[in-house]
Amino acid sequence: MAAERRYLPLQSARYLERTMKKYYLLTRYQKLWGRPLGRPLAWITSGAPVEILRAFGVDVVYPENYGALCGARRVAPELCKVAEAAGYSPDLCSYARSSLGAVLRPDLAPMGGLPSPDLLVVCNNICGTVLKWYEALAAHFQVPLFILDTPFVAEELDDAAVEYVLEQVRSLIAGLERLTGRRLRSAELSRRFELSNEAVRLWGEIRSLCHHRPSPLNVPDLFVHMAPIVVLRGTPAAVAYYRRLYDEVRERVRQGQAAVAGERYRLLWDNIAIWYRIYNFYKEFSARGACFVTDTYTGGWAAELAPGDPLESLARTYTGIFLNRGVDFRVRQMVDLIRDYQVDGFVMHSNRSCKPYSLIQEEIRRRVVNKTGVPGLIIEADMADSRVYAEEPVRNRVQAFLENLGG
Amino acid sequence: MVEYYLGVDIGSLTTKVVLVDGAGNLVGRVVRRSGYRGKEVALSLVDELLRESGLSAREVARTVATGYGRVTFPADREISEISCQAAGVVHLFPGVRTVIDIGGQDSKVMQVLPSGRVVDFAMNDKCAAGTGRFLEVMAQALEVRVEDLGKMASAARERCSISSVCTVFAESEVVSNLARGAAREDIVAGVCMSVASRVAAMASRLSREPEVAFTGGVARNAGVVRALADELGQTLLVPPDPEITAALGAALLARGKP
Numbered sequence: 001m002a003a004e005r006r007y008l009p010l011q012s013a014r015y016l017e018r019t020m021k022k023y024y025l026l027t028r029y030q031k032l033w034g035r036p037l038g039r040p041l042a043w044i045t046s047g048a049p050v051e052i053l054r055a056f057g058v059d060v061v062y063p064e065n066y067g068a069l070c071g072a073r074r075v076a077p078e079l080c081k082v083a084e085a086a087g088y089s090p091d092l093c094s095y096a097r098s099s100l101g102a103v104l105r106p107d108l109a110p111m112g113g114l115p116s117p118d119l120l121v122v123c124n125n126i127c128g129t130v131l132k133w134y135e136a137l138a139a140h141f142q143v144p145l146f147i148l149d150t151p152f153v154a155e156e157l158d159d160a161a162v163e164y165v166l167e168q169v170r171s172l173i174a175g176l177e178r179l180t181g182r183r184l185r186s187a188e189l190s191r192r193f194e195l196s197n198e199a200v201r202l203w204g205e206i207r208s209l210c211h212h213r214p215s216p217l218n219v220p221d222l223f224v225h226m227a228p229i230v231v232l233r234g235t236p237a238a239v240a241y242y243r244r245l246y247d248e249v250r251e252r253v254r255q256g257q258a259a260v261a262g263e264r265y266r267l268l269w270d271n272i273a274i275w276y277r278i279y280n281f282y283k284e285f286s287a288r289g290a291c292f293v294t295d296t297y298t299g300g301w302a303a304e305l306a307p308g309d310p311l312e313s314l315a316r317t318y319t320g321i322f323l324n325r326g327v328d329f330r331v332r333q334m335v336d337l338i339r340d341y342q343v344d345g346f347v348m349h350s351n352r353s354c355k356p357y358s359l360i361q362e363e364i365r366r367r368v369v370n371k372t373g374v375p376g377l378i379i380e381a382d383m384a385d386s387r388v389y390a391e392e393p394v395r396n397r398v399q400a401f402l403e404n405l406g407g
Numbered sequence: 408m409v410e411y412y413l414g415v416d417i418g419s420l421t422t423k424v425v426l427v428d429g430a431g432n433l434v435g436r437v438v439r440r441s442g443y444r445g446k447e448v449a450l451s452l453v454d455e456l457l458r459e460s461g462l463s464a465r466e467v468a469r470t471v472a473t474g475y476g477r478v479t480f481p482a483d484r485e486i487s488e489i490s491c492q493a494a495g496v497v498h499l500f501p502g503v504r505t506v507i508d509i510g511g512q513d514s515k516v517m518q519v520l521p522s523g524r525v526v527d528f529a530m531n532d533k534c535a536a537g538t539g540r541f542l543e544v545m546a547q548a549l550e551v552r553v554e555d556l557g558k559m560a561s562a563a564r565e566r567c568s569i570s571s572v573c574t575v576f577a578e579s580e581v582v583s584n585l586a587r588g589a590a591r592e593d594i595v596a597g598v599c600m601s602v603a604s605r606v607a608a609m610a611s612r613l614s615r616e617p618e619v620a621f622t623g624g625v626a627r628n629a630g631v632v633r634a635l636a637d638e639l640g641q642t643l644l645v646p647p648d649p650e651i652t653a654a655l656g657a658a659l660l661a662r663g664k665p
Contacts, residue, residue: 362612369527380532390533392475397530400489404525 040118048123055189067095071275071384093353094385096133123148125324150319154326165315196234202242204302214258219292223273264289271349272383352382377401410468414657417445417476420511423654424452445476471657494523495656504616509625537605559595560630567597571605599630607638624650
């Protein structure tokens with residue numbers, strides 16, 4: 001057995017905790033301070049154009065982030081059971097089941113569940129499940145549901161698709177104007193764009209620092225520290241947070257500090273984290289000197305909004321995200337990451353919950369192995385529902401994979 | 408002093424212990440059901456094997472443990488059975504590039520290099536269809552011994568169609584075939600094909616290069632060997648002792664690089 005290797009914690013973790021605590025506290029009591037200010041509260045999907053909502057003074061919470069939190073706190077199985085008992089299929093996404101379970105049984109849910117919404121905004125650029133999930137929420141809360149339908153981009157994003165989404169962005173704006181009784185102020189929208197882009201740029205640079213050998217971060221760091229780029233996107237708090245994180249990571253690079261002491265193998269991770277095993281799972285790797293220097297998931301929040309007409313840029317950026325792209329794009333993305341980050345092997349989490357991410361992995365794996373000659377492993381698990389996680393078979397595969405890596 | 412090396416493979420169903428000498432020759436082997444105390448069974452098998460070979464524990468230079476019980480056994484090293492399987496098979500058949508192994512709970516396909524290094528592998532996950540356990544359940548439903556399945560399959564006149572998605576549902580298909588008056592031999596042939604088609608589908612995920620070896624306890628079943636060869640359209644090399652190859656590989660890895 002390889003000697004236990006220490007995994008270097010980030011100082012920013014405490015700042016992260018404070019930032020997230022403050023965010024959840026503010027949203028929890030949003031009814032008290034937001035209502036008097038005429039600020040509605042929206043539940044929105046992780047891939048929805050939040051900049052528009054922020055420009056309208058709408059506060060937002062993310063049921064997906066909450067699902068991840070339920071996974072990490074290991075309460076997701078209980079909440080999933082509640083949803084299943086209410087008739088939702090066990091094959092449904094575990095974020096959806098956790099969220100619906102928390103709505104039905106807030107007494108079992110962390111923080112007593114999310115504060116109830118005044119409106120819902122769903123964008124199907126990340127999956128089709130969110131449509132039905134949010135329809136169920138709309139029926140439960142009896143609040144308006146805004147839908148942005150982004151056509152799947154099999155090859156290249158064409159103008160017709162952009163025009164189609166743009167039209168919906170405009171009607172979302174019209175709907176929000178009706179709902180809030182306020183006009184969209186273009187100066188405020190540009191400010192939100194800039195804040196979004198600044199945080200996104202910093203997040204991209206932080207990820208990019210992992211080009212260094214040894215890598216200053218391991219993928220659990222990226223997963224844990226991505227929370228603000230999701231929930232605080234388009235706010236000064238996100239920018240402040242990533243400035244601080246960037247400084248710490250750059251300092252690590254300057255001092256040659258490694259996230260995984262004695263980095264021997266550099267790996268690429270594909271798919272969402274296994275939240276309930278976030279540290280233990282990756283320890284199987286770090287104990288053998290393997291560091292995940294990059295991943296496909298957290299990079300999804302590193303795409304800047306293009307300059308030009310802001311609404312068109314929104315339509316383009318949000319339609320073109322990687323989960324809404326065909327297999328060629330996904331292969332190219334992994335091949336590029338493997339070359340750029342000098343990766344020795346890749347691990348794909350076949351995530352029972354996330355169909356658009358996982359169903360095509362076997363084909364992507366085959367093509368990436370053929371193009372790069374780098375070995376790839378698929379392990380089966382779920383991001384939040386630990387009931388489908390089988391420890392020993394996973395450990396067995398991971399061990400076999402690492403034994404034969406670079407051998 | 409001549410040195411010996413032990414390979415201990417504590418599997419989900421059986422435990423296998425293999426002893427090799429410094430030249431990598433097989434000195435002895437024993438196999439027994441793991442039961443619920445795999446480690447104790449393995450320790451007593453080691454004693455037995457040493458006694459039979461007229462050796463003492465001091466003459467064993469190194470031990471490698473593998474299989475699901477590998478972590479509990481007091482060995483010098485534990486190595487995954489995927490690496491061990493590859494080492495064992497390449498030692499027996501140096502020309503092999505693809506290994507298909509069907510054990511008690513696992514079925515796996517490996518692509519190997521002449522050095523014994525595994526380039527790629529695929530394994531079943533969270534499902535017993537396509538494993539030895541599947542055959543045991545079917546043998547029980549048919550009230551035949553699992554060892555006799557191969558012989559029965561070769562006496563079949565046709566193959567009943569048995570699905571390969573779920574062991575429990577496949578068992579009810581076996582029962583309804585019996586109720587319909589199908590010959591047991593034909594059902595057995597269908598059961599063997601069900602395992603073969605499941606594993607062949609997994610094998611097609613990797614680039615399957617000849618020669619292809621078939622190992623694990625299920626490789627003793629001539630019905631599955633034939634069905635798998637049919638499915639793959641390829642002859643399969645089956646070692647005379649197909650369930651001990653991972654233990655042999657473990658012993659060879661204990662010996663180190665030749």
